[in-house]
Amino acid sequence: MYKQLSDFQSGARTNVIMTSIVKELTDRDMLDVAQYFASSGHVASGDDKSVETEPSIVAHGNPTKNVVSCAVCHGGVDHKAGAPFLQGLSASYLSTQLNAFAVSERHNDSGEQMRNIARNLTETEIKEAAAYYAGLKGRTTGVTWP
Known part of the structure; x- marks a missing residue:
């Protein structure tokens, strides 16, 4: 999850919606989001x-x-x-x-x-x-x- 968020932020991966969502996220924000989904028990x-x-x-x-x-x-x-x-x-x-x-x-x-x-x-x-x-x-x- 962290890699994907980072890729959207850097432009390595593009999507109009995701790029606009992640553009203002800090590294800590992206790590927190990744941790949340990693620990969701799915x-x-x-x-x-x-x-x-x-x-x-x-x-x-x-x-x-x-x-x-x-x-x-x-x-x-x-x-x-x-x-x-x-x-x-x-x-x-x-x-x-x-x-x-x-x-x-x-x-x-x-x-x-x-x-x-x-x-x-x-x-x-x-x-x-x-x-x-x-x-x-x-x-x-x-x-x-x-």
């Missing part, structure tokens, strides 16, 4: 039997195109490995971001990892991953943080 539950099966691109990737699974970095139903949560984001937003990475309109990924992945995804894989993560909204463990 952890997906693997116990929810109503969650549909992960699409192949989420669970396994596409080895023939050198694409790792989304779950490697963004987690699956029951874990998050280290990249931002995608759970509950709208399918439209996720598809837009993946397409922006694919054509290098979005370029704030260090080492170009998302650009390298997204440009090798099919439109179907993008739609399936976006729909899957969007469908996980509201499925949380209820974990509370101090």
Whole structure:
């Protein structure tokens, strides 16, 4: 979250709404916002039997195109490995971001990892991953943080 806010503030990532929101934030403000969201307890539950099966691109990737699974970095139903949560984001937003990475309109990924992945995804894989993560909204463990 902090990186994304910093990227909007520096211009490395652009969005009319977010740029105007973050332009006056201090570094401390951005750290506080990031800490708030990091401690909000939004952890997906693997116990929810109503969650549909992960699409192949989420669970396994596409080895023939050198694409790792989304779950490697963004987690699956029951874990998050280290990249931002995608759970509950709208399918439209996720598809837009993946397409922006694919054509290098979005370029704030260090080492170009998302650009390298997204440009090798099919439109179907993008739609399936976006729909899957969007469908996980509201499925949380209820974990509370101090």
